[in-house]
Amino acid sequence: MNVYEMVAKRGDTPAVALGFFDGFHIGHKKLFEVLDANARGRKKVVFTFKNHPDNLLGFNIKYILTNEERLEFFRNYSIDDVYFIEFNKKIMQMDKDRFIEEILIDKLNVSVVVVGYDFTFGYMAEGDSKYLCEKLHQFGRKCIVIDPVMYQEHIVSSTLIRRLILEGNIKLANCMLGFNxxxxxxxxxxxxxxxxxxxxxxxxxxxxxxxxxxxxxxxxxxxxxxxxxxxxxxxxxxxxxxxxxxxxxxxxxxxxxxxxxxxxxxxxxxxxxxxxxxxxxxxxxxxxxxxxxxxxxxxxxxxxx
Ligand SMILES: Cc1cc2nc3c(=O)[nH]c(=O)nc-3n(C[C@H](O)[C@H](O)[C@H](O)COP(=O)(O)O)c2cc1C
Ligand SMILES: Nc1ncnc2c1ncn2[C@@H]1O[C@H](COP(=O)(O)OP(=O)(O)OP(=O)(O)O)[C@@H](O)[C@H]1O
CATH class of the missing domain: 2.40.30.30 (Riboflavin kinase-like)
Structure with a gap:
């Protein structure tokens, strides 16, 4: 697996997953299975950040997985390339259309993008999965949105799992992670x-x-x-x-x-x-x-x- 800290123009047309993926929980696993099923021989690529966007806003989030552990999960899911980008002010201020046009179309030249139901992107999180797919379709690219993966009555999320760990509710956290x-x-x-x-x-x-x-x-x-x-x-x-x-x-x-x-x-x-x-x-x-x-x-x- 290659890990890149910058995005350069690609010569192929990869299948790309977008998100932070802290915890690599059962919702993330579902997304990676769909990525795998839709790659059809193309390279499987993840575009993610090294540091959590909320930490740039001063939240001081502690991670379920360290960066090395997160990369190890990507490796185990036979991801070919990871764009492991530093989330800084410049990226934070990038307009949603610029993200699609410059990063996804011009540089990554995506054939298919897979995101979850609650994916947001671009300055002030103005872009969502619906907008992303509409735009990608206009460029003739495929876009797949994963329905929320639940555990019992809860929508699984990294935020919820972090809260459960902080409360000592390890059993429930483990059920949502799919591992201890x-x-x-x-x-x-x-x-x-x-x-x-x-x-x-x-x-x-x-x-x-x-x-x-x-x-x-x-x-x-x-x-x-x-x-x-x-x-x-x-x-x-x-x-x-x-x-x-x-x-x-x-x-x-x-x-x-x-x-x-x-x-x-x-x-x-x-x-x-x-x-x-x-x-x-x-x-x-x-x-x-x-x-x-x-x-x-x-x-x-x-x-x-
Ligand atoms: C199963 C277990 C339960 C413990 N519970 C407590 C506790 O309730 N309160 C406490 O002050 N220390 C607790 N300790 C920590 C002990 O104070 C600590 O293991 C002991 O001081 C030895 O420390 P050391 O390895 O640095 O010498 C616990 C340790 C273990 C292994
Ligand atoms: N339960 C879920 N079901 C389906 N997709 C999900 C689920 N949780 C996250 N995703 C998707 O996985 C990708 C990575 O998401 P992200 O890293 O934000 O995880 P998260 O669990 O949603 O985190 P947070 O709690 O910070 O929102 C996104 O595209 C997101 O929409």
Whole structure:
């Protein structure tokens, strides 16, 4: 897969998907299946941005997927080329017709464009999917709009999934993602208190752009060296033992205790167990963690019957 940071004139007539695609949720997957079905031997191309447009407007959105992870999803869907463009003031002010004529027609020379029902583009988001298709048809190009993909009564969207993750509603977020929400990172050194109280943890150094679930304890899978382990993860500030406001992610892997410093890990979040609490002493914390571990083991066994 080629990744371009600028758009140059193409010599072919590709099939193009438009959107940001944070999370690569079940709505996005549907769109990529339609792109695949309509490419008919043409190159499959994504036009997207490196940074979320809302962040240029000062929103500070944290991402479900880092840029590398988003690109990996495109790669897995056998996309040939990605235009990974920086969303800046110049792009923001581009008029909707200029986007169609200069980018889609003159440069990309699209044969077919696939977008979702709520796609907007151009200065002040003045263009929508209906307008895009009308214009593309005038140029003799195909344009396909995907109907909203739902999960139960909800229209699936990146915004909704981010909200669910921030609320700790991981189960519902995962249903909409179609995979377990994960955080990748490297194992860094903690204070080693975990080992002393009988529950050693790996401390995860993660990308600051990544969205972090609500503070609390979660059932997780930990993937290290291509092996998957059942684990339990605390997201929070460890108020019982620390006064720092920094959010940490710490994972106790059930039945494994070996040195993992420096290793790459993937923590997949499965379900919320309880809120993080400030205990009056370390013994109380230790007793609660023991209960948490028992709870996770029981749940896991039930799910496997
Ligand atoms: C399953 C689990 C639950 C935890 N729950 C809490 C909690 O409710 N409150 C808290 O202050 N710390 C909690 N912690 C964090 C512990 O304080 C932390 O793991 C311990 O201090 C060891 O940290 P260290 O690895 O940096 O030494 C939890 C840790 C785990 C693994
Ligand atoms: N549930 C859905 N069903 C069909 N198409 C969708 C759905 N969600 C997004 N799309 C389409 O996928 C493309 C990428 O959309 P985008 O990155 O804006 O995702 P989003 O989930 O709509 O995000 P946001 O919550 O920020 O609006 C767009 O063309 C959009 O219309």
């Amino acid at each position: 929400f994960f955080i990748n990172g490297t194992v860094k050194r903690g204070n080693r208190l975990g080992k002393k109280i009988g529950f050693p943890t790996i401390n995860i150094k993660f990308d600051k752009e990544k969205i972090v679930p609500r503070k609390g304890v979660y059932i997780t899978n930990t993937i290290i060296d291509d092996k998957r382990y059942l684990s339990i993860t605390n997201v929070g500030t460890n108020p019982t033992v620390s006064a720092s406001e920094n959010i940490k992610i710490e994972t106790h892997i059930l039945s494994v205790d070996k040195n993992m410093y420096g290793k790459r890990v993937k923590i997949e979040f499965i379900d919320f167990v309880r809120e993080e609490k400030k205990f009056s002493n370390i013994d109380e914390l230790k007793n609660q963690i023991a209960k948490d571990v028992e709870y996770v083991k029981t749940l896991f066994c039930k799910a496997n019957i």
